[in-house]
Amino acid sequence: MKVQGEITRGTTNPNRLRRVDRWIAWWCGRALRDAAEPLVVDLGYGATPITAVELRARLARVRPDVRVTGLEIDPARVAAAQPAADPPGLTFARGGFELAGLRPVVVRAFNVLRQYDESAVPGAWTTVTAALAPGGWLVEGTCDELGRLGSWVALPAGSAVPATLTLAAKLATLESPATFAERLPKALIHRNVPGEPVHDLLRALDDAWRHAAPLAVFGPRQRWLDTVSRLHASGWPVLDTRHRWRLGELTVPWPGTRH
Incomplete structure (x- = not known):
């Protein structure tokens, strides 16, 4: 073979x-x-x-x-x-x-x-x-x-x-969800431009991260939990649960489009 x-x-x-x-x-x-x-x-x-x-x-x-x-x-x-x-x-x-x-x-x-x-x-x-x-x-x-x-x-x-796209980070060192753009899979790394679903996803995640800034005083995990909750509440489909979010993960349907 x-x-x-x-x-x-x-x-x-x-x-x-x-x-x-x-x-x-x-x-x-x-x-x-x-x-x-x-x-x-x-x-x-x-x-x-x-x-x-x-x-x-x-x-x-x-x-x-x-x-x-x-x-x-x-x-x-x-x-x-x-x-x-x-x-x-x-x-x-x-x-x-x-x-x-x-x-x-x-x-x-x-x-x-x-x-x-x-x-x-x-x-x-x-x-x-x-x-x-x-x-x-x-x-x-x-x-x-x-x-x-x-x-x-x-x-x-x-x-x-x-079927899915997952983003994962060590929350103690995560400066912003925008940094995920540096480590996207090869199929997406050049798609992170306006008009592409992955760009919309990262922008929405980054917006939610900024709105969750007040929770940073309770630690990066609480800020991330609030970030993903906000993302989900805004209409983005999320396939995992709070248990996975606590690990610094987020799994969405490919390519992260709204239903």
């Missing part, structure tokens, strides 16, 4: 993907619990295997027998990751968007497509979601180097269109 994709920079850090991992455990938890074969792919794990190791540990809380396979195009990275393997729970192999012929329930592809041209995104989405197990999910996005700010989309099996 031909490997599809390009070698990326591969930079990563321990704990960088904790926010998206936590969200995957929540959003994809039922799919993992119901799966006959609880296989998850960490697509493009990078120069070190740490993100795959962490993903396996976090998802084991949802499904103790979960299996994670880290895929990389660069054979040298696959070889370097082998000492971290713990078969059958954690393995590493060479592969790209074709997923090396695997049929996972979940694929996490983070900080991968950001390094591609925007025109490559739809094809990559289509290829990955076509290979998912029924009921599976592709979670694709990006975050900053320390994992304090990020965003991602979730696509169901067989779909070329995301």
